[in-house]
Amino acid sequence: MISRRQLLTNAARLSAVACSGAGFSLTAQSSEADRTLRLYNIHTGEHVTSTFWSNGHYIDSELQSLDLLVRDHRANQAIAMQRELYQRLFDLQQLFAAEQPMYIISGYRAPHTNRSLRQGSSGVAEGSLHMQGKAIDIRIPGVSHRHLHQAAIAMRAGGVGYYPNDGFVHLDTGRVRRWTS
Incomplete structure (x- = not known):
């Protein structure tokens, strides 16, 4: 659970982003810092902790481990996902100081x-x-x-779908748009 202090800090950060009119990216602030994602695929039960960015560069083998985790579990097929998606997941993970892995509902x-x-x-x-x-x-x-939906919208990058009854938020790298289902 996120603490009240963390929630207030994150809310202030989101407000500043919304008022500035600028796109939101924590990674832009520290491009050389390592970026590690903790993900859990709810369908396969697989976990991955992957440092996909280090010393100013992507790490191909780590990206491949992320791609495998977010594969189509029904067809057991994986493709190279857009790196920007992983950047956005990292930004959200940092914003909310997530202690548990982020749940993947659907990837490729x-x-x-x-x-x-x-x-x-x-x-x-x-x-x-x-x-x-x-x-x-x-x-x-x-x-x-x-809150996840609001943070994703504040990024002002790609599409953001809100599925409150199904319990997830959709992120994509298409044109900026939003919807609720």
Whole structure:
């Protein structure tokens, strides 16, 4: 759980970002610092702790371990996800001082998986950016979905979908837009 002090600090940071009109990125403040993600795939039960950025460079083997974790578990297929998604996950993890791994609901989706999911839900886009490695659905234990949604919007980068009834937030690297389902 995030402490009251951390929540107030994070809220002040979000307010400053929203008022400044600038896009939000913690990583821009310290480009040389290591960036480590702690992720948990809710479907496979797999955990990864990965330092995907160190000494000012991406680490390919670490990116591959992240890509494998966020693979289409139904088809057991992985592709190289857009690095910007991992940067945004890192920023959110830092913002909320997340102590537990971030939960991955959906990362990459093979086209046939997307078609199958689309048949069962109106919330799955026909041309989903998940199929291109440009979208990810997440939740952070101990962080309200509403606060996560607000923080993602404050980044002003890509699409942000809010699925409060399903318990996750969608992030993508497409054009800036937002929606609620």
